[in-house]
Amino acid sequence: MKIGVVADTHDNLHRLRQALTRLKERGAELVLHAGDFVSPFVAVPFKEAGLSVIGVFGNNDGDKLYLRERFSGVGELHFGPHELELGGRRIVLMHEPRALEALISSGKYEVLIYGHIHEVDLRPGPPLVLNPGECGGWLSGQATCALVDLDALQAEIIEL
16 A cells, blocks of 8 residues: 655645655555644545545644534544554654654554654664655745655655
């Protein structure tokens, strides 16, 4: 199973559309979003791309109720850290990397995904640790996302 991973979109719809197009072309079945959508209209590109999303709220996400409402039918948004299982892999998805090293050491997860720092962090597993960098590209000037192959437990960073 292949999944796309984005974080820190910060309302950059152009970059988000690019990321979703690239991820879909590469076989992503769904997208995990590690927070900081920012505005509820960020749901639109996911609907246009026909890709489901599972996400967690970030520190810049304002109207969480309306964000959840806008993502209804295309995905689900949670307060992080959020635990899930996909493709037989135990995953934790969060925005801020609080207790990241403790979660890595716990041995409970095969994939740990976070955002917030706007920098790529890719550590081969197990466990696979991934920050896809910032999809929005506002802070660093570099917009990125990631494709994860859960079967192989490998990830690659995609520059936009």
